[in-house]
Amino acid sequence: QKFVYSFTEGNKDLKDLLGGKGANLAEMTNLGLPVPPGFTITTEACKVFLETGSEPASLHKEISEHLDSLEQQMGKRLGQPDNPLLVSVRSGAKFSMPGMMDTVLNIGLSDASVAGLAAQSGNERFAWDSYRRLVQMFGKTVLGVEGELFEEALEGVKQAKGSTNDLDLTTEDLKALVETFKAIVLRETDREFPQDPREQMDLAIHAVFHSWNGDRARLYRRQERIPNDLGTAVNICSMVFGNLGEDSGTGVAFTRDPSTGAVGVYGDYLSNAQGEDVVAGIRNTLPLAELEQLDKKSYDELMAIMHKLELHYRDLCDIEFTIERGKLWMLQTRVGKRTAAAAFRIAVQLVDQGLIDLDEALQRVTGGQLAQLMFPRFAADETAKRVAWGIAASPGAAVGKVVFDSYTAVKWSRSGEKVILVRRETNPDDLDGMIAAEGILTSRGGKTSHAAVVARGMGKTCVCGAEELEVDTKRRRFTTGDGQVVEEGDLVSIDGSTGKVYLGEVPVVPSPVVEYFEGTLHAGADVQGGLVQSVHRLMAHADVRRRLAVRANADNAEDANRARRYGAQGIGLCRTEHMFLGEERRREVEHLILADNDKDREQALSALLPLQKGDFVELFQSMDGLPVTVRLLDPPLHEFLPDITELSVRVALAEARKDPNENDLRLLQAVHRLHEQNPMLGLRGVRLGLVIPGLFGMQVRAIAEAAAERKLAGGDPRPEVMIPLVGTVQELELVRDECERVLAEVAKSTGVKLDIKLGTMIELPRAAVTAGQIAEAAEFFSFGTNDLTQTVWGFSRDDVEASFFTAYLEKGIFGVSPFETIDRDGVGSLVKHAVVAGRATRPDLKLGVCGEHGGDPESVHFFHEVGLDYVSCSPFRIPVARLEAGRAAL
Ligand code: PEP
Ligand code: MG
Numbered sequence: 001q002k003f004v005y006s007f008t009e010g011n012k013d014l015k016d017l018l019g020g021k022g023a024n025l026a027e028m029t030n031l032g033l034p035v036p037p038g039f040t041i042t043t044e045a046c047k048v049f050l051e052t053g054s055e056p057a058s059l060h061k062e063i064s065e066h067l068d069s070l071e072q073q074m075g076k077r078l079g080q081p082d083n084p085l086l087v088s089v090r091s092g093a094k095f096s097m098p099g100m101m102d103t104v105l106n107i108g109l110s111d112a113s114v115a116g117l118a119a120q121s122g123n124e125r126f127a128w129d130s131y132r133r134l135v136q137m138f139g140k141t142v143l144g145v146e147g148e149l150f151e152e153a154l155e156g157v158k159q160a161k162g163s164t165n166d167l168d169l170t171t172e173d174l175k176a177l178v179e180t181f182k183a184i185v186l187r188e189t190d191r192e193f194p195q196d197p198r199e200q201m202d203l204a205i206h207a208v209f210h211s212w213n214g215d216r217a218r219l220y221r222r223q224e225r226i227p228n229d230l231g232t233a234v235n236i237c238s239m240v241f242g243n244l245g246e247d248s249g250t251g252v253a254f255t256r257d258p259s260t261g262a263v264g265v266y267g268d269y270l271s272n273a274q275g276e277d278v279v280a281g282i283r284n285t286l287p288l289a290e291l292e293q294l295d296k297k298s299y300d301e302l303m304a305i306m307h308k309l310e311l312h313y314r315d316l317c318d319i320e321f322t323i324e325r326g327k328l329w330m331l332q333t334r335v336g337k338r339t340a341a342a343a344f345r346i347a348v349q350l351v352d353q354g355l356i357d358l359d360e361a362l363q364r365v366t367g368g369q370l371a372q373l374m375f376p377r378f379a380a381d382e383t384a385k386r387v388a389w390g391i392a393a394s395p396g397a398a399v400g401k402v403v404f405d406s407y408t409a410v411k412w413s414r415s416g417e418k419v420i421l422v423r424r425e426t427n428p429d430d431l432d433g434m435i436a437a438e439g440i441l442t443s444r445g446g447k448t449s450h451a452a453v454v455a456r457g458m459g460k461t462c463v464c465g466a467e468e469l470e471v472d473t474k475r476r477r478f479t480t481g482d483g484q485v486v487e488e489g490d491l492v493s494i495d496g497s498t499g500k501v502y503l504g505e506v507p508v509v510p511s512p513v514v515e516y517f518e519g520t521l522h523a524g525a526d527v528q529g530g531l532v533q534s535v536h537r538l539m540a541h542a543d544v545r546r547r548l549a550v551r552a553n554a555d556n557a558e559d560a561n562r563a564r565r566y567g568a569q570g571i572g573l574c575r576t577e578h579m580f581l582g583e584e585r586r587r588e589v590e591h592l593i594l595a596d597n598d599k600d601r602e603q604a605l606s607a608l609l610p611l612q613k614g615d616f617v618e619l620f621q622s623m624d625g626l627p628v629t630v631r632l633l634d635p636p637l638h639e640f641l642p643d644i645t646e647l648s649v650r651v652a653l654a655e656a657r658k659d660p661n662e663n664d665l666r667l668l669q670a671v672h673r674l675h676e677q678n679p680m681l682g683l684r685g686v687r688l689g690l691v692i693p694g695l696f697g698m699q700v701r702a703i704a705e706a707a708a709e710r711k712l713a714g715g716d717p718r719p720e721v722m723i724p725l726v727g728t729v730q731e732l733e734l735v736r737d738e739c740e741r742v743l744a745e746v747a748k749s750t751g752v753k754l755d756i757k758l759g760t761m762i763e764l765p766r767a768a769v770t771a772g773q774i775a776e777a778a779e780f781f782s783f784g785t786n787d788l789t790q791t792v793w794g795f796s797r798d799d800v801e802a803s804f805f806t807a808y809l810e811k812g813i814f815g816v817s818p819f820e821t822i823d824r825d826g827v828g829s830l831v832k833h834a835v836v837a838g839r840a841t842r843p844d845l846k847l848g849v850c851g852e853h854g855g856d857p858e859s860v861h862f863f864h865e866v867g868l869d870y871v872s873c874s875p876f877r878i879p880v881a882r883l884e885a886g887r888a889a890l
Helices: 015-030 043-052 059-074 113-121 124-142 147-161 171-189 197-211 215-224 288-294 296-313 340-352 358-363 367-373 406-414 428-436 450-458 512-518 528-545 557-565 576-580 583-594 598-622 644-656 662-674 686-691 695-712 729-750 765-769 785-793 805-810 824-841 857-865 875-888
Strands: 004-006 038-041 087-093 103-107 232-238 249-256 263-271 317-324 327-335 385-389 391-394 397-403 419-423 439-442 461-464 470-472 477-479 485-487 491-495 500-503 549-553 571-575 627-631 718-723 757-762 780-783 846-849 870-873
Touching (some): 004 015, 015 038, 015 043, 015 232, 043 197, 059 197, 059 232, 087 197, 103 124, 197 232, 215 428, 249 288, 296 327, 358 875, 397 406, 406 419, 419 428, 419 491, 439 491, 450 461, 461 491, 512 528, 528 875, 557 598, 571 870, 583 598, 598 695, 598 718, 686 695, 695 718, 695 729, 718 729, 718 780, 757 765, 824 846, 857 875
Parallel strands (some): 549 870, 571 627, 780 846
Antiparallel strands (some): 004 038, 038 232, 385 500, 470 477, 491 500
16 A cells, blocks of 8 residues: 655545645646645555554655655755755645644754755754744644743743844844753653654654644534544645745735635735744735735746636635745645635636536535525614724624633633634634634734634634734733723624624624525626626526425415525425414313313314414415425424413412412313323324324314315415324324315315325334335325434434533534434435335325425435435525535536
């Protein structure tokens, strides 16, 4: 097995093996772009290392061979005293994890070779500064020394000189610092800073391997749903220096604007600096366009390369580059992260440029991005007080209480507060807080700072580089340009689309994409640079491609109407329990529960019948011409009775007053009688229909009479009756008999011929397992994946997310809640079985899903794969389901 690839051997399609960075360095090398030579150690080597605790046996030798040829090519040897080759050791996994893993620069410097670097560069101060950086970075990331110790030592020297600027340190200061740093390493680790360059390199490689499992990296992967078992590659790259003087520098660039998708020159440049300085947001950068004045030759070359890369990758690329004494070097490229709006716009722009077709464009946007575009944004509120105008780093409108550290952000958000995390700049240690916050606000750093990159990746609102703000983390406050003090806990509103920061709470308005779906904004409207048109075109293409129909979970006319506007092709789940609420209905439901003879029960049911019928008439009208699946009553009856404590108190008080209320007494008895230890596994669903005579019959009659009325009025009602919580075909057969009898009666009494399908939910494991039998009595199945997940896992759907799921997620037992994304292996395989068995019995069996998973992007792909006919989800998720159903069909 080969564990090491020279940059000349790989290509962009080897990301699994070489990581994103390694694969793209190879691709650029082979395109003839100026990449400093180097090689990549594969993710396979990392996996072996993490599993066994040591390198694969052949790795050392393979690295030696590649290092040899690198040394020959460069004409110098690693750490050679008079003319050293220096290398960087960089992490690089398949998926970009900005700043989450380790990197060590300047490997190869030692007490001996520092003089060689001084001679090479003609700059002794630079050589010692590089050595100082190596001991510090190596000490911290490879040897695990507390980074603060180095920082304090550095601060101490600066303070003694009365300076705050690193650049004021002299060669002598730096030499002394190197000695101090080495002493810190010895004191803290009981070993000398290694002088052997190969030992430095090997230890750095191991540290990068280890950093795959660091806390930050694990947390980031969980958030981004990146699998834990991929491992990272390690890139060994010959060093080029952006900190050799004013004719050197380093920068980051995008081939288009990653926040809007607009074509142009976007990026940041920092002269006389090393790569990490830009991404860390430590010093404020120049806009890339200004590089043209500083170094026109490099600028022109960079523009030509960016153009070439975009045509080659046929997508937005982001780039890291360094200029060493007027010579441009490419350190990294990749298909760049972008905001949701930019993703839609760029995909359609590339279609119009003829670079990709609509299918590919559709593949490049996601339902998650579409969902983000549907969030509201700030109203243009003239009264809101703008206190700062920073960089619009990641769009969205976020309102929350100001907090200044990650810990507080997490604590407050757990207790239900919305918070805005305010920092001078963020670093990977702030990740927890960034996840917990509604939005992120920093006073330093550009569009490529850590805060900006991470926030965009998470779809979080972020304003960065709001320089007029003076952030005082220690005193937990910030001061605005005009001297106002904002304390921890004060409300602010930040607009990640404009970069504006307001004090207090600014009202929000719907997004233009929602207005477009609502039909209040024309598809051709020119807003946000063609965003609505881009969404419109990709939605239309998704509709052409998709095989899955999309229905809505809706139980009132308002939701049904919205669902229709959003493109629903019917209702997949009308939960009828809401039709038993409201004062008048509740009273009748109480009568029904308390009835101890047929007459009382029938009276209660006949009182409910016209009310339910009225609801159905409205619903069938909204969905005229489209199927409406009505589910008969599902929840346990005691949910409709008064709260037991409240009722007990009422009864006790009445007794004390010697004025007992007969009805309350009977209700209390009923509440006690109906009480269950496990109501979710108790008297609910089809079981109610079987033990309460006439209940399901009344509901079916209401449906049939409503349909007849609509038909007589010239409408086209298409109801379907669905029985919940069936576990065996016998239950269904019994209910079916009753339903058919009622349907025949209604047909006779109204004279209207009705064709109403009868089907069942599959939401218990037994139903899925015996689906072949159940299909004998069902004309359709709708998978109730909420209950199915609950019963397959034995997880209470109402409790677990708040109790032990966090621990499960942290332990990696699953990467995402099975109530959110379908568990393919467990719940999914039951679904698959039921699909096959059901169709074997009844080839024209109609199959759908109406659990929450019906609107979850990843789950939609699964339902497409197993061959369902439709998914059903809440009205707001319908566009997402349409888009993902289209993508799934590609
Ligand atoms: C389900 O169980 O998936 C379902 C749709 O029904 P409910 O959520 O109403 O239990
Ligand atoms: Mg259910």
